[in-house]
Amino acid sequence: MGNRVRIKDIATKVGVSTALVSYVLNGKEKEKRVGNELVKKIREAAIELNYQPNQIARSLRNGSTKTIGLIVADIAIPFFGQLARVIEDEAAKSGYTLILGSSDEDANKQNSLINTLSHRQVDGLIIVPADGTCNQIANLQKRGMPIVLMDRYFPELNVSHVCLNNYQASYEAVGHLIKKGFQQIGMIAYQSGMIHMRERIGGYRKAMETANLSEYIKVIEIPYHFTRIQTEKTIEQFLDDNKEIEALLFATNSLTTAGLNFINKKGIKVPDQMGIVGYDGNEAFDFFYAPITIVEQPLAEIGTKSVNVLTDLISDPTKIIKYDLSHFLNIRNSSS
Template sequence: MEKKVSMKDIAREVGVSTALVSFVLNGKEKEKRVGAEVAAMILKVAADLHYKPNQIARSLRKGSTMTIGMIVADIANPFFCQMARVVEDEANKSGYTVIFGSSDESSVKSSALIDTLMNRQVDGFIIVPAEGAEEQIRNLLQQKIPVVLVDRYFPGISTSYVVLDNYRASYEAVSHLISKGYKRIAMLAYRSSLIHMKERVSGYVDRMKEQHLDAYITVKEIRYSHLQQDIGNAMHDLAVKNKKADAVLFATNALSIAGLYYMIKNGIKVPDDLAVLSFDASESFDFFYAPVTYVEQPVEELAKESVKVLVDLMHGSDKTTLVKLKHQLVKQKSCG
């Protein structure tokens, strides 16, 4: 096994003290008034010997590992995948490396991921919190660990967050369907106490009531762990058995993809039999025979803002930053 090169080896080769080598390799040559020629020689020898610094020791000296922990609901979901990509790029600009994990909407898995990342001594967290994870977030805040919530937040916890204005997005999505002549508008949403899902449902319900369409308000709750089964039952009731709906608002892209699959299998035509509007983009929407109208979240802005807020916190800011971003409605053929 090849011997690891140390600062002592470099000092011996150059003919200077180990302390002098340390000053140069840690960027303190000007502060310690090390001559330019000597500094250049130390750097050249370090490169020639393929010197690699001990990152653990460096972290202990600096009190920072220059790493960020990011926990998302599901890294396979295009929404979170794109968000993670932008977070990584933005964090790198500030010198940070990002370690990722997926909670799969499980507070148990989320807790285990937080413990693992804490053991890795990350400097801060960007978290898409799972349902029931309130105590985990409180514990991080009590330990003075910088944390930013993204996509959803807990109203009872004072912490920085970057989210979509979900109520407004849902309200305007329903307005679009109404403007197209639809009245029997149903909504499919996850069964959840998380604020983003509750706000999406509230926006739908309030807009329907404003238009005196109370009789047609139908919210089908889908269990995350029984997605296909619950979607099938809901769609059968809405579009086959009782034909309660002439339009459906899906609260996420995963729900809409499962719903569209059911419609294709059962010969339900979009938008002739049932209009469709979804939250979040999906590449598959554009390939569907009736490209899907959807609420586009500003994923890049969500990611960039969350990194910006977290970096400020890690650099000593004690400000609680609350960011709500606007959506765009991408109008295609699934609503007629």
């Protein structure tokens, strides 16, 4: 893009100073009392020369890039892709553009992403924080960066967040299974110290305890970096070791996929031999012979709220806003 047209070129062409051009192109011609004729000439010259403002120069001068950094676990995962899309649209409404990064739930990657984005002077960050990155977030906040944590947060930190009320969601999901007559309900979760996973497991436990089913509590936590095959093997081992299990709560979409795949192979009948509830829907599950009961997250609300909270923080960095949104339990055949 060598032959870029600058404000100076317009100024030269019209025969005025760059200040006037800037005033006019920013719509301040009244306020700055620019003569009507010049306003017209400047506008025409800008169009004629095909002037395109340099947002970088503007950012440097204004101290604001009109840019939001979004760090998710992996943009290839539909859940985050869908969130990113909502965020993109909502951000655009306020003139913000998205800079994207995937952390792979890895603290080091997240750290370098945060550095990259903050060097690029993003006006704020929406982060799906990885396990063990509490300090990173705390430091960021101390340095005055507007941050919104999404999907999970650190209870020990006073940072804005927009998340699901995971405890309540699991509690109700398991309650539903119990009401349907299942008692020996197991849970397949990810190995993570992060609050969202702890709460999903906690809600499950609480529901079991409340129904006097504590003795049947069985949770397996699968490491995030396990391959699909390793995951299926682990689930197989878990079910072999606990043949009495009648129903399963899966803590994420991909765990549900892996689990169903295994259940399919083994010829286990859903829901007769095994009741199923999973987090986060997926077109995939429509094709399973028994449509799957799903804990649905309000994706659009999570995305828009995250952006709105962030723009609030950008204008007032002292604010702290926290949302724990409600799920919707979409009941289908797999749990009846």
